[in-house]
Amino acid sequence: MRSGTPSPGTRLQLQRYGGMETRTKMVHLREDILWSVERGGSPLVGTAIHDGHLLRKDLADLMALTPEERLREEDPFTAMTIGDLVNRVVVHRSRFEMDLNRPREGAVYLRPEQAWGLDLWDTQPTPDMVESVLRQHDGYYAMLLEFLRGIEREHGRFVLLDVHSYNHRRDGALAAPTVQEAAPDINIGTSSMDRAYWAPVVDAFMACLREQPFPGRRLDVRENVAFAGKGEQTRFIHEHFPKTGCAIAVEFKKIFMDEWTGEPDLEAIAALRAAIRGTLPVLEVALADMPDRRP
Numbered sequence: 535m536r537s538g539t540p541s542p543g544t545r546l547q548l549q550r551y552g553g554m555e556t557r558t559k560m561v562h563l564r565e566d567i568l569w570s571v572e573r574g575g576s577p578l579v580g581t582a583i584h585d586g587h588l589l590r591k592d593l594a595d596l597m598a599l600t601p602e603e604r605l606r607e608e609d610p611f612t613a614m615t616i617g618d619l620v621n622r623v624v625v626h627r628s629r630f631e632m633d634l635n636r637p638r639e640g641a642v643y644l645r646p647e648q649a650w651g652l653d654l655w656d657t658q659p660t661p662d663m664v665e666s667v668l669r670q671h672d673g674y675y676a677m678l679l680e681f682l683r684g685i686e687r688e689h690g691r692f693v694l695l696d697v698h699s700y701n702h703r704r705d706g707a708l709a710a711p712t713v714q715e716a717a718p719d720i721n722i723g724t725s726s727m728d729r730a731y732w733a734p735v736v737d738a739f740m741a742c743l744r745e746q747p748f749p750g751r752r753l754d755v756r757e758n759v760a761f762a763g764k765g766e767q768t769r770f771i772h773e774h775f776p777k778t779g780c781a782i783a784v785e786f787k788k789i790f791m792d793e794w795t796g797e798p799d800l801e802a803i804a805a806l807r808a809a810i811r812g813t814l815p816v817l818e819v820a821l822a823d824m825p826d827r828r829p
Contacts (some may be wrong), residue, residue: 578620
């Protein structure tokens with residue numbers, strides 16, 4: 535592993551004071567923690583499966599990437615945007631250890647073409663190391679299935695916001711960003727769902743997001759532009775809950791941070807969290823108003 539490793543279990547979290555997210559604190563995570571799950575009495579779920587930065591030491595010792603290079607492709611601070619949902623799943627492992635949004639066979643990046651052309655490894659991990667990580671992938675989806683079955687039993691239906699982020703300055707810190715036409719502030723991915731069936735929920739969610747304030751402007755919210763929502767988690771949910779689970783892939787453009795330095799824009803993060811919070815009553819009403827055509 536190259537030098538310059540930050541404390542791997544340190545995470546920045548917004549704190550609320552008087553109803554406003556105005557301060558931060560550093561939270562230290564155990565280095566062996568996989569994910570955190572919180573369960574409440576709501577049919578709405580938020581996940582941040584690429585938020586994590588933790589990396590197993592045996593893999594870190596073999597990796598060619600610096601922590602800063604890993605961070606650029608991770609989704610830091612996305613867990614903060616779902617802080618107002620009472621049902622939350624936050625993954626603390628780096629996607630460079632296991633990518634839960636890819637099928638099992640591709641969940642461990644071994645070749646540059648699997649990971650944005652990056653030179654990943656000084657020494658390739660052994661097959662036993664890879665299989666050990668893939669068991670974590672198996673464990674996550676077994677946990678998620680039971681977690682969502684419990685919410686389905688209690689509420690009949692649920693909405694899951696599968697929150698991610700994406701880079702828009704890939705040509706360099708000083709280069710022009712991706713043009714706005716191709717890079718909405720929030721990209722909504724819906725390709726794995728029955729879009730016509732879930733239209734009342736998805737359409738209401740997008741319309742509400744467009745009305746949420748953001749510093750200096752309104753948010754540009756569009757569907758299947760930068761991404762189409764083809765990740766493994768939404769696919770898995772719609773396979774197992776086709777008429778009872780609406781999994782919406784929510785991709786925030788990294789307008790809330792400097793994607794090259796990793797520096798967060800706390801005002802923007804708080805605004806995106808507030809935007810998600812503002813949609814929750816709308817989602818609950820839209821879900822309750824769905825026609826009862828379940829099998």
